[in-house]
Amino acid sequence: xxxxxxxxxxxxxxxxxxxxxxxxxxxxxxxxxxxxxxxxxxxxxxxxxxxxxxxxxxxxxxxxxxxxxxxxxxxxxxxxxxxxxxxxxxxxxxxxxxxxxxxxxxxxxxxxxxxxxxxxxxxxxxxxxxxxxxxxxxxxxxxxxxxxxxxxxxxxxxxxxxxxxxxxxxxxxxxxxxxxxxxxxxxxxxxxxxxxxxxxxxxxxxxxxxxxxxxxxxxxxxxxxxx
Amino acid sequence: xxxxxxxxxxxxxxxxxxxxxxxxxxxxxxxxxxxxxxxxxxxxxxxxxxxxxxxxxxxxxxxxxxxxxxxxxxxxxxxxxxxxxxxxxxxxxxxxxxxxxxxxxxxxxxxxxxxxxxxxxxxxxxxxxxxxxxxxxxxxxxxxxxxxxxxxxxxxxxxxxxxxxxxxxxxxxxxxxxxxxxxxxxxxxxxxxxxxxxxxxxxxxxxxxxxxxxxxxxxxxxxxxxxxxxxxxxxxxxxxxxxxxxxxxxxxxxxxxxxxxxxxxxxxxxxxxxxxxxxxxxxxxxxxxxxxxxxxxxxxxxxxxxxxxxxxxxxxxxxxxxxxxxxxxxxxxxxxxxxxxxxxxxxxxxxxxxxxxxxxxxxxxxxxxxxxxxxxxxxxxxxxxxxxxxxxxxxxxxxxxxxx
Numbered sequence: 001x002x003x004x005x006x007x008x009x010x011x012x013x014x015x016x017x018x019x020x021x022x023x024x025x026x027x028x029x030x031x032x033x034x035x036x037x038x039x040x041x042x043x044x045x046x047x048x049x050x051x052x053x054x055x056x057x058x059x060x061x062x063x064x065x066x067x068x069x070x071x072x073x074x075x076x077x078x079x080x081x082x083x084x085x086x087x088x089x090x091x092x093x094x095x096x097x098x099x100x101x102x103x104x105x106x107x108x109x110x111x112x113x114x115x116x117x118x119x120x121x122x123x124x125x126x127x128x129x130x131x132x133x134x135x136x137x138x139x140x141x142x143x144x145x146x147x148x149x150x151x152x153x154x155x156x157x158x159x160x161x162x163x164x165x166x167x168x169x170x171x172x173x174x175x176x177x178x179x180x181x182x183x184x185x186x187x188x189x190x191x192x193x194x195x196x197x198x199x200x201x202x203x204x205x206x207x208x209x210x211x212x213x214x215x216x217x218x219x220x221x222x223x224x225x226x227x
Numbered sequence: 228x229x230x231x232x233x234x235x236x237x238x239x240x241x242x243x244x245x246x247x248x249x250x251x252x253x254x255x256x257x258x259x260x261x262x263x264x265x266x267x268x269x270x271x272x273x274x275x276x277x278x279x280x281x282x283x284x285x286x287x288x289x290x291x292x293x294x295x296x297x298x299x300x301x302x303x304x305x306x307x308x309x310x311x312x313x314x315x316x317x318x319x320x321x322x323x324x325x326x327x328x329x330x331x332x333x334x335x336x337x338x339x340x341x342x343x344x345x346x347x348x349x350x351x352x353x354x355x356x357x358x359x360x361x362x363x364x365x366x367x368x369x370x371x372x373x374x375x376x377x378x379x380x381x382x383x384x385x386x387x388x389x390x391x392x393x394x395x396x397x398x399x400x401x402x403x404x405x406x407x408x409x410x411x412x413x414x415x416x417x418x419x420x421x422x423x424x425x426x427x428x429x430x431x432x433x434x435x436x437x438x439x440x441x442x443x444x445x446x447x448x449x450x451x452x453x454x455x456x457x458x459x460x461x462x463x464x465x466x467x468x469x470x471x472x473x474x475x476x477x478x479x480x481x482x483x484x485x486x487x488x489x490x491x492x493x494x495x496x497x498x499x500x501x502x503x504x505x506x507x508x509x510x511x512x513x514x515x516x517x518x519x520x521x522x523x524x525x526x527x528x529x530x531x532x533x534x535x536x537x538x539x540x541x542x543x544x545x546x547x548x549x550x551x552x553x554x555x556x557x558x559x560x561x562x563x564x565x566x567x568x569x570x571x572x573x574x575x576x577x578x579x580x581x582x583x584x585x586x587x588x589x590x591x592x593x594x595x596x597x598x599x600x601x602x603x604x605x606x607x608x609x610x611x612x613x614x615x616x617x618x619x620x621x622x623x624x625x626x627x628x629x630x631x
Contacts, residue, residue: 056527056625077531084529095524095628099235104228111228112529160529 002065003164003196004030004053009062011048011219022048023059024219030164033194035187037201037210044216046200047168053198054087054166055079067163084112088157090167094149096141102128102152103137109160127155131185147178154186164196171203183209229534233541240514247510248550251503255554255600256561258499262492263562263592264570269484271588273474276481279415281474282352282446283455284462286311289470291443297326297398297436301469304442311445314461316454321348322442324432328395330375330425332383339379340424341393343432352448355413355426362387362411371431373407376421377414385409393427397436405435416586496600500607507611511543515615522619523627532620539619543612544605551604555597565590 011023022045030036038046051057053064055071056079064072066086074082083089096105106124115123128137131151133144141149150170157165167186171179187209189195199206207213215223237244277283286307288299301307304322311320324343329336346365350356355374356364365372373391385391387409394404407427415421433439449458455473462471475482515522522535569587 051625054527080526080529080531083527089524089527091524091628095520097232097521097525099232099239104231108228109528112531112534156528 001032002029003032003034003067004028004198005063005065006049006053007063007065009049009052009059009064011045011052011057012060015060022219023052025062026216026219026221028053028214028221028224030196030198032196033190034212035190035197035210036212036214037199037207038214038216039201039207040216043218045219046216048219049216050166050168050198050200054089055083084109085160086163088160088162088165090150090153090157090165090170092169092172094141094146094153094173096149096152096156098141101138101140102133102144102148102155105141105152106155106159109156113160123159124155127158128152130158130189131155132181145178147174147181150174150178150182151185154182158189158195164198167197167199169201169203170199171201171206176205179203179205229538230541233538233545236514236538236542237545243510243513244546247506247546248553250506251547251550251604252554252557254499254503255551255604256557258495259555259558259592259597259600260561260590261495262596263558263565263590264588265491266488266592267566267588267590269488270591272484273481275415275417276478277448277474278353279358279417279420281477281481283449283452284447284459284471284473285477286445286447286462286466286469286471287443289468292470292472295325295327297396297443300324300441300443301445304445305440307445307466307469308442310465311447311462314458314465316449316451316458318448318450319348319351320445320447321345321352322429323349323444323446324429324436324441325443326395326432326436328393330379330383331392331394332385332389334384335382337379337382339393341395341432342424342426343429344426345429349426352446358413358415359411360414362409364411365428366410369410371405371407372410372428374411374413374426375409376424377412378418378421379425380409380412382422387412393425393435395435398438398441403435403437405431407431492596496603500603503604503607504611507543507546507608508614511539511612511615512618514542515539515619519622519627522622523624526622527624527628536616536620539616540609540612543608543615547604547608551601555601559597562590562592 006026006028009023009026010021013020013022026049028049038049040046048057052059053066055066055074059072062072063070066082071079071082097108100108103124106127107120110120110123125134125137128134131154133148133151136144136148141152144152171182174182183206186197190197199210201207211227213225213227214221286301288301291299308320308322311317322345326341326343328339328341330339344355346356359374360377362374365374373393375385375391380386383391389409390406391409392404392406394402397403413421429442433441447462449455459471459473475485525535526532566589569589572586572588
């Protein structure tokens with residue numbers, strides 16, 4: 001089943017001044033359960049592609065379908081609602097809410113979804129257990145290490161039961177041990193729960209673990225390798 | 228959870244939040260005190276004017292106010308007094324014979340208003356007996372006693388038990404004079420009034436006027452000022468042939484001063500609110516700009532613009548909700564303290580008394596002003612939050628967090 005389908009995506013920044021063509025006709029389909037790394041040198045368009053398929057930015061031309069729905073025409077508020085229910089984000093610099101505990105951070109998206117308190121508690125606790133930091137659930141982000149914060153971020157991304165998870169260089173700020181632990185955890189979730197992950201990364205350790213590697217150069221896909 | 232996040236966000240930068248809370252608190256506190264002080268000062272003037280000069284209402288012959296001729300006296304004053312006293316909300320009323328004349332001593336003479344009063348009734352209406360600083364009040368059965376002010380005593384170099392001569396025109400337009408012995412010296416704190424009024428018994432004055440029982444003025448004291456309008460209407464209906472005037476009509480400056488209380492309170496409050504609104508906008512804008520990335524992330528993961536807007540507004544309102552009650556309490560406590568102890572402005576007493584102002588200010592403020600200030604603070608906090616909140620929802624998540 002196709003979760004994400006990008007057709008002939010182009011994105012041009014500053015079209016009226018000095019145009020920068022970040023994407024030049026990208027076609028990409030991500031299937032349910034894939035563990036995909038989008039790689040390429042800086043400026044190749046990885047982040048732009050992730051922003052567009054994540055509904056954070058709009059393409060200059062082309063279409064993006066998520067779960068069969070064209071999201072390129074949605075209004076800002078519709079996009080926010082769509083992201084809330086369909087997409088999980090893991091950011092490079094964790095981006096947890098600093099004033100909430102780990103558990104409250106995981107609960108946050110479920111609160112936005114108006115899920116009942118009992119369900120939120122249960123799911124937040126089980127997700128934090130799954131990412132291996134159940135004992136830290138009452139700590140605030142400032143009391144956690146980078147690796148622990150990124151695990152909370154993964155649990156938060158999973159909390160809304162999204163169609164897929166987008167992770168932009170999730171290991172960029174982590175040491176080797178944390179990176180290995182995080183990758184193990186995400187690979188297990190991908191394998192056991194069939195959760196779809198799409199990464200943009202430079203990190204060879206992530207690339208080595210991916211089961212599909214899409215390479216972008218100058219806004220175009222130059223290779224798409226399944227392993 | 229929105230409330231929880233807003234509440235915790237306030238305490239992320241404790242110093243900044245405490246500075247805002249402190250400014251609102253000190254602002255509310257000081258504005259309450261300033262308004263209470265100025266109201267008490269002006270209110271004191273009006274109170275003095277009512278007590279010493281005008282009472283709440285005065286009834287006269289319609290021509291008496293324009294032309295103080297003694298012939299414009301009230302018909303059947305005893306019946307008028309009886310009817311006035313029966314009117315609802317009237318606490319006390321008294322008759323006066325009022326005549327312009329001269330007071331003469333061996334050291335000089337000056338023009339004066341001579342009030343012929345009924346001592347017991349006058350005490351009930353004006354508390355005149357309590358204004359005595361030397362001597363005693365009128366004694367029943369003794370003839371030709373006079374009470375003069377300290378100012379007149381100084382100017383004419385008079386003392387207790389000295390004699391003065393009052394000279395004026397009687398009903399027959401003849402100049403008459405009578406010798407009076409000073410039994411008391413009064414001081415009201417209003418120099419202008421004190422320099423112009425001496426009091427004698429109405430009976431003695433009427434005897435010199437060659438007509439018993441006449442009166443030019445009925446002074447009326449009410450139970451409370453709030454009854455002014457209905458009582459005035461009732462008096463006008465009861466006495467269509469008399470001029471019924473309240474203290475604001477008799478002494479227009481009292482009305483001016485009274486209106487100044489509300490005007491000055493509004494001006495003080497507006498200035499404070501303007502300063503507050505800019506302080507809040509500045510603080511909250513900083514808070515929003517510092518949290519661009521975080522706000523972008525919140526919108527990225529699904530927090531809609533309405534909720535982001537509400538969160539920023541809530542944070543601002545919470546600052547006001549913390550600060551305003553403390554400021555109101557401190558203001559109330561200060562006002563209560565100085566309401567009991569008074570603020571002695573004795574150092575400025577000479578100039579203040581010239582204007583009829585009390586030298587000791589007892590602060591007081593009506594409950595409605597506390598409420599209106601509390602509501603104003605909240606409205607200001609709300610208005611101050613709108614621009615930062617609008618800036619927050621204007622953020623594009625993709626730009627705010629740079630990349631996902």
